[in-house]
Amino acid sequence: MDEILLKFNRVNPINKEESIEIRVENNTNKDLEYKFMLGYQGIWTTLKDFSEDTLYNWTAHEEGNYIIMIQGKQKESIKPFDFMCKGEIVVGDEVEKLIKNTYVSAEELTIGEKLIIEVETSKSPVLFRYWKNGERGWELIKDYGTDNKLIFTAVEAGKQEILVECKEPSSENSFDDYYSVKYKVIERGSIEIINFKCLTEDLLCDEELIFQVEASSPESSSVLYKFVKIDKEGKAICVQDYSSKTLVTFSEQEPGEYKILCLAKDIYSNKEYDDRALMVYNVKPYNPIIIKEFTTDLASPQISGTSILLRAFVEGGRKVLYRFKIDGNYGEDSGYIRNSTYLWKTNFQGEYKITLYVKDITYKGEYEASKTIEYYIDKKSSQVIKIMDVVLDKESDYLVGEPVNIKVMAEGGSSLKYSFIVYKDKKEIERVNYGNNNWVNFTPEKSGEYELEIRIKDKYSSKEYDTHNIVYFDVMDYLPGKVDYILLPAKEYHTVGDDIELETIAQNTDETLIKYVIKINGQLVEETEFVKNKKFKFSPKIPGKYTFEIYAKNVQCKEEFDTKKEFHIYINEAPPIIGTKIICDKKDFKAKEEITFKVECQGGKEVCYEFYLMNKGNWVRKQAYSRKSFFGFIPFSSGNYKILVLTRSYHKRIAYEDYDIMELKVTD
Known part of the structure; x- marks a missing residue:
């Protein structure tokens, strides 16, 4: 065992003026120095400062209960001490102990779990004080009070110890009795990103890009994901803060190479992230230009004087330019034009070569695709079809x-x-x-292009044939859900607390489902399921830039959505932590009624609070760390919800110090 042990050559109790041999035993396989200390009536006295001596003889001159503490330290260590052990010496008649029993919830915990210590005493009333052994020695958790129960959240891995001190209210001692609780905290199960992929087939400017992540984790873990986009200049932009959503969507306005970083973490992890994955993706300005068909409205040959319409059917590109060049007895060149048709008025007999050149307006070369057809103009008169x-x-x-x-x-x-x-x-x-x-x-019997x-x-x-024409049909299994208009309140100036109602005007209303997503200053705060209701009402609680994303899809749609609209509204301005508890003044929770939670806790300095909401198994961070100790939201549908609050002191650079979870059931 990696520890030091305290041994005495006599058994309690001993007599006054009787000498006792105090010895320390090193089981660490390390070269240590030792400091011998004596505690009596709450006062600590150094018997011998750090040295290599492992033995000290002490003589008691007064009756009472004494505490012997030995600290072990490696010679080059910068810590106050590296190891510690304690023992009790009773001189004279043994004094009745204040602490009768101590109940501890567990000897081994996982990070994020709570340790519960309850003390039973032989007298009443008694005051209790709690310490934790940390990196800088003993840190005060809670000063003297009447609470005999401590609930403490484990946020650091390793072997740890909590010291319980108690005394009678009239006692002038620092403490009259104590009890040490040792426990072990282990890391949470590992989170590993096993798949990170782009679901968008063609990565184009101004088109929606969809990325999906998959991670393996223990069954008890709730995994959160954060996505950060890095452009070609190295600028990082957060496109989704920590949430349990595994899909993220956005678009790029400029072509080039980009990177997207995914950070994954357990919701109770005290790390910035548990695993991460990086993907490099290249955004093209447009799809390659392909000439699907180059044809004429009249079949060759035709007589001189006939007007012939040249038609181009092209895929790809963003802003396509067309050039029609005719070589023969009398040549013509349209130059690059935006029109995909060109009227050729024939005046001379002969064989002609007609070439179509196509390119995007941004392309610097001569052309990106071309196609040529042969055509003959006859001098013989005929009635043209x-x-x-x-x-x-x-x-x-x-x-x-x-x-x-x-x-x-x-x-x-x-x-x-x-x-x-x-x-x-x-x-x-x-x-x-x-x-x-x-x-x-x-x-048509199947969907596709005809x-x-x-x-x-x-x-x-x-x-x-003498003439022909081609008609194209894009056949679908169903009519995609499409939003025509979003009706907003007539007023232009909105403040916190205003009721804002949106109404979606959609084609094929009965078959169209609508999903509403609300973001405040880029942070996701509310997301509905796809519903038939075309009206949505909300009351903003904080000022800022509200972004509304309206997704529409047909009830038969197998993809995430068919169409999307987005708009913005600005809403204007009208020692460690323990005992974190969420309090709500309501007992019955109704859908579409506001629910407000207040958080109370003990300890800490300039305490900050962070809130998460779970609905339908999906955790979403609702409020990042701030000094606000309350949180409110409006459930738009019935069901089971969970509220999680994380607390920490402003100056602490850890994920959290304590937390509490409240479950609530919302009914119609």
Whole structure:
């Protein structure tokens, strides 16, 4: 055992003027010096200062109860002492002890657990004082009072000791009796981040980026996560303070390489963090530009004098520029324009090469993608077939299983024939051969992107088609939830305590769910589940910048949400800690009614308080450390809630000194 032991050559009690041999035994395997001290009637006297001597002979000159304390210290140690042991010597008749029994809740604790010590005495009344053996020696926990019960939170790992001193109120001694409680504090189970990934497939500027973390932890632990973003200049920005949320979302305005740091910690940990993970991600200004289709409204060949519409269908880019270059007997060059179509008025017969060049407006090179088609202009006169219009019974919101009617209006030729071909993922899945009907009903059976090609030719034409057009459909399983407007109170100046009601105007109201998230100065303070109610009411309790994030999704949505809106409202200004206790003046808790908690504690200096709220198994920090000893919130739904308060002195550089938890049940 790594300790020093005290031994006497006589058994209590001894007689007055009788000598007793005091010996210390070293079981530490370290080179120590020893200091012998005597305690009598609350006064300590040094018998022998630090030396290598392990033996001291002492003679009692007065009857009474004496305490022998030996401190052991390594020669080069900067501490007052490294080891300590105590013993009692009774001279004359043994005096009745004040402390009859001492009850201790545990001999071994985990960081964050509470040690309970209760003292039973042989007399009454008795005063009690409590000390803790710390790095700087004995530190006072609680001065003399009538409380015979101590509740102390373990925040440091290792072997520790608490000293209980007691005396009668009329006693002039520093103490009349004492009892030492030794216990061991062990570290909490390790927290380890086992997975940290980005859920967003394309990392683009001004698009939402979603990161997710996964950690392994003991079953009894509640893990909190903090996310810090680091830009290319090394500037760090906290995007989520400690919370049990494992998902974090934000966007970047500038392209480049970034880093995101995730810190994970047990909610009762006394460390800044227990584990961390770093991810490097690269944000692109836009998706690569791809030319999906480059086509003309009229099939080659055509006669001289015909106006031909060149059409480009492009994916990617942010602000795309198009250039149409025509090489042949009479060349043309549109230069880079914002329009994806170009009208070519043919005037000369011959073979032509038409090239489409595409690039984003920010691209410095000549082009990012190109595609070329061959075209022939004939001098022979002919009646041109043209598609005048394509009419759809709906312009958007195409759903699986709902038919779409497409009707084409064309002119020219002697007798027109119409064909319709449906493609999905560039593969033909359905075809209507040439016939007299200029309309078709298209019913998609699966979600995804479809192409419907319309082909028209004259009855006597030998070509595959004389003109064609392509219509694109983005077919969904359901209509995404979409927020059109957020109705706010008419007043522009808001103060603390005002009732503020929001109303969400959403498309497809009955099928749309809404989630409300409130942040104060960037700190998450309230988050609802997805609900059908489109009205949300709250009363701000503190001033600051309130950020409201409104998420909408269809009831069938399998993703986190379909759409999001965000806006801001400014609300204007109208010794160690023990015995931390949350007090609430209510007994019955109702949904949408304010609940206020007040915290009382003993000890400490300039005490600061930090509050956490658990709802539906999710811990969220509601109030960072401040001097405010109270906390209030409004539960918007019934259920079981927990309030956790952490307390610490302002000058202490630790996570907390004490805490308390209150559970409450909110009913409708």
